[in-house]
Amino acid sequence: MYVQVGSTSRGGSIGDRAGTSDAAVARLGVLGALVAFERIGSRRSLDRNAELFAEGDAADCWFRVISGAVRLSKLLANGRRHITEFYFAGDCFGIDNLPERLFSAEAVGEVVVMRYPRRATERLIDEQPQLARSLRDMMVCDLANAQMRMLLLGRMSAPERVATFLLDMFDRRDARRSLDLPMSRSDIADYLGLTIETVCRVLSAFKRDGLIDIANPHQIELRDRGGLAAIGEA
Amino acid sequence: MYVQVGSTSRGGSIGDRAGTSDAAVARLGVLGALVAFERIGSRRSLDRNAELFAEGDAADCWFRVISGAVRLSKLLANGRRHITEFYFAGDCFGIDNLPERLFSAEAVGEVVVMRYPRRATERLIDEQPQLARSLRDMMVCDLANAQMRMLLLGRMSAPERVATFLLDMFDRRDARRSLDLPMSRSDIADYLGLTIETVCRVLSAFKRDGLIDIANPHQIELRDRGGLAAIGEA
DNA sequence: CGCCAGTTTGACCAAGATCAACGCAAGTGG
DNA sequence: CCACTTGCGTTGATCTTGGTCAAACTGGCG
Numbered sequence: 001m002y003v004q005v006g007s008t009s010r011g012g013s014i015g016d017r018a019g020t021s022d023a024a025v026a027r028l029g030v031l032g033a034l035v036a037f038e039r040i041g042s043r044r045s046l047d048r049n050a051e052l053f054a055e056g057d058a059a060d061c062w063f064r065v066i067s068g069a070v071r072l073s074k075l076l077a078n079g080r081r082h083i084t085e086f087y088f089a090g091d092c093f094g095i096d097n098l099p100e101r102l103f104s105a106e107a108v109g110e111v112v113v114m115r116y117p118r119r120a121t122e123r124l125i126d127e128q129p130q131l132a133r134s135l136r137d138m139m140v141c142d143l144a145n146a147q148m149r150m151l152l153l154g155r156m157s158a159p160e161r162v163a164t165f166l167l168d169m170f171d172r173r174d175a176r177r178s179l180d181l182p183m184s185r186s187d188i189a190d191y192l193g194l195t196i197e198t199v200c201r202v203l204s205a206f207k208r209d210g211l212i213d214i215a216n217p218h219q220i221e222l223r224d225r226g227g228l229a230a231i232g233e234a
Numbered sequence: 235m236y237v238q239v240g241s242t243s244r245g246g247s248i249g250d251r252a253g254t255s256d257a258a259v260a261r262l263g264v265l266g267a268l269v270a271f272e273r274i275g276s277r278r279s280l281d282r283n284a285e286l287f288a289e290g291d292a293a294d295c296w297f298r299v300i301s302g303a304v305r306l307s308k309l310l311a312n313g314r315r316h317i318t319e320f321y322f323a324g325d326c327f328g329i330d331n332l333p334e335r336l337f338s339a340e341a342v343g344e345v346v347v348m349r350y351p352r353r354a355t356e357r358l359i360d361e362q363p364q365l366a367r368s369l370r371d372m373m374v375c376d377l378a379n380a381q382m383r384m385l386l387l388g389r390m391s392a393p394e395r396v397a398t399f400l401l402d403m404f405d406r407r408d409a410r411r412s413l414d415l416p417m418s419r420s421d422i423a424d425y426l427g428l429t430i431e432t433v434c435r436v437l438s439a440f441k442r443d444g445l446i447d448i449a450n451p452h453q454i455e456l457r458d459r460g461g462l463a464a465i466g467e468a
Numbered sequence: 469c470g471c472c473a474g475t476t477t478g479a480c481c482a483a484g485a486t487c488a489a490c491g492c493a494a495g496t497g498g
Numbered sequence: 499c500c501a502c503t504t505g506c507g508t509t510g511a512t513c514t515t516g517g518t519c520a521a522a523c524t525g526g527c528g
Contacts, residue, residue, distance in 0.1 A: 201476085
């Protein structure tokens, strides 16, 4: 029934801008729900680039990331790819009501996820109706994030996109100075609607301008948050 | 609490691509819910460009369009604007759980909407829990549409965007040959992440190529659906 | 050591933005 | 009734951003 969607609960750094500290409250609610769900979940490990599900697969379950990172992506004609979202430890995805997946999900690196069957989830919700609210909150959060990203994709320049991305990653991964970026430049490009080369050039420019340091391609040091924010908020 | 979002129920033409005819089923469910909500709603008329709500307003209600069209938009620095979504007769929007609006809503032309207070809605849901499902379905549909639009904004060329837009409008407004586009070129541009000039040029090119006719700026005749689809699906 | 996958950098190109002019219909006020 | 304005829409000339193509660099790993 209805439409599949890559639903998730993310920390919601974007939503926080308007929601002040309510996100913390939401997170608590979601956390309570997760405890309830725990007993119906099963653990699963994936190697780098392993496919968790593909476009068109039956969507009879949803997931939570335990460790590592997952990307949800979609291919379109002539090989173009778009990454809908990245999910990190604690994030949920694949909560929706469609028989088929509209996106495919792959492991960015080594990943461990919990898998929650849809049927058992529905049963649990019937027992504890307040869980429905938690699921709805996850979706609301997802929707807000999707809409902020439409803004980014539709109206922001390459430097604005990359700056926003970096700050968002620092936030979501609770990194203060040093950030581990598990995904490749190609993943970042497909997430931001740019090319690999443009992502590289912008990162190099940020480095030249003293905004960041690039210890190695997957390790970013934040040197001037204000400067980055000034570009990102543009 | 939580995050505001421009939720809606749309016909879901985009979702249909994967959901076969389930959309019809979903629509019925939503319709039933609308009947239930009818007694808590109040009617409201708006003139062209009138503001229904603004970014930052208290979000204590949601809406359904009776006639006309509404646009949900957001401004960012240096005057750039992005239109999140258009809503036509039958569509719902503003269903979310945030205290403040993240977007503003304006009348594209003359508009009549129904307004449903949040508090009364919650009460109704407590009485009839299946209504919660209808609201969730609206949100799932919204999320799917948002994600398809991210693809469009991130990875499609100007002609692909405009072709997709036109076909989507033909679908959503149940137009077979002749389509009334209530919004301005500027609205279309801000919806597709393009400039007014590019939208004009692409439309003129489509006309030159015999794909459409432009009786007047707000009246489009479809001459070659296959040709448009070939460009849009690219 | 040499290969390989991913990254970075440079030279060039093209899609679309910007700037500017013109068209056109609907008001508006003398 | 007719200048004049105003708000869109369209078209053209030019410029910029970011894409494309190509080459060099880097760090593993057989």
